[in-house]
Amino acid sequence: MASGTASPELEVIGREGELSRLRDFVLGEPNERVVVLSGGPGVGKTTLWEAAVAASTEQGAHVLSARAAEAEKTLPFATLSDLFQWIPIEAGPDLPEPQRRALDVALLRAEPAGAPAKTRAIALGVLSVLRSLAVERPVLVAIDDVQWTDAASMEALAFAARRLDGESVRIMLARRPGRPTPLEQATASRATGLILEGLSLGAVRRLLATRLELVLSRRVVRQVFEGTLGNPLFVLELGRTLTEVGPPAIGEELALPDSLDELLGARASAAPKPRRALLAVALGGGLTVSELVELVGDDALEAAVERGLLLEEDGRLRPSHPLLAAALLKRVRARERRELHRALAEVVSEPARRARHLALAATLPDTELARIVAAGAAGALARGATQQAVELAEQALRLTPTGAAERHERVLELAEWLKRANEVSR
Ligand SMILES: Nc1ncnc2c1ncn2[C@@H]1O[C@H](COP(=O)(O)OP(=O)(O)OP(=O)(O)O)[C@@H](O)[C@H]1O
């Protein structure tokens, strides 16, 4: 998405201080290049990130935004495609032809032709586009769940970010705690952190009242607050349960489930059809509405959306919350995953994606399958998607029977591509 988001407009409760800080950041001094919103699962990073994206658009910034998704981490240039979705990449004095071409191929706007796209040309193209946009008005590059940005996008963005100087380009990242991504490492000297904590007691009360129309006594609100440490996702899931079972009697403890994961797992698994739809999206990597309908049918999709498991955005589906998908994936056996990967291979048309699903569905070596996966790897390389090429080449090798004639060639190929993947542009 380029501006705003397609999620329903929900009131942001509390967070006034954080939001005003983010507003100032976008239009402030360029010595602060990057802001990293971090905090535990469900604490409200995406909510704040969305509000900041909307506010920046309103203030006249040029906003390029993307939500990285766990299922799309293996899809090369997924994040970059989202960021550049509404940006026409045109040849001009700022964008030399090889860069335009490399970007077009990487973002699937043109077919690869001739030599594989050079990672460097793609990254330079990103830098040129950001610079030329920033001449018009301040630019905000906003990525939610940056830890799931695919490797190809990450590399290009880190390259560009390192070379930005006085330009009015800001980067806002949201992420769970963990190791900094290459993009953050590239900009560490000009980055500031914003750590989100749980909501206050008053905000928890307002959250329950506005989102679930649940008005509880002071005593029970306090129990919810203490049991969840104000984590809004946990508060909402617990609130949903309280709506069903009713509040605890005086003197009784709030029956707090062991974990948020348990609550989410139960919701994700409650009915078989929506569960399958959610699982397909979790494994599918950027599944479109028509692909999912072909796989599970209209009614399963509808039921999953109605139950609040899936959201549709720009014709693609995503889990309504990443933790919901994670909770379900944890409860699924390998066999069921493989079965679904096999079915996914039937509905996705892009060769590299199809090859990946076929590989993940297979346990044993198979000459013909290995050939298809190796072809998928070569296709990925032609797009400049080195990391994906390496992953598929590894799978192709795993599926090549011992003693097969192609084995030697595949080992050499993999070695060559691994070398290229490690030559991260500096
Ligand atoms: N300030 C807020 N006001 C109202 N609702 C909120 C607020 N913060 C979070 N929520 C709600 O709580 C839930 C979890 O929030 P959100 O998805 O933003 O968390 P997150 O930190 O991004 O989680 P994750 O780490 O899994 O990405 C959502 O349903 C969201 O609408």
Ligand SMILES: [Mg+2]
């Ligand atoms: Mg989030």
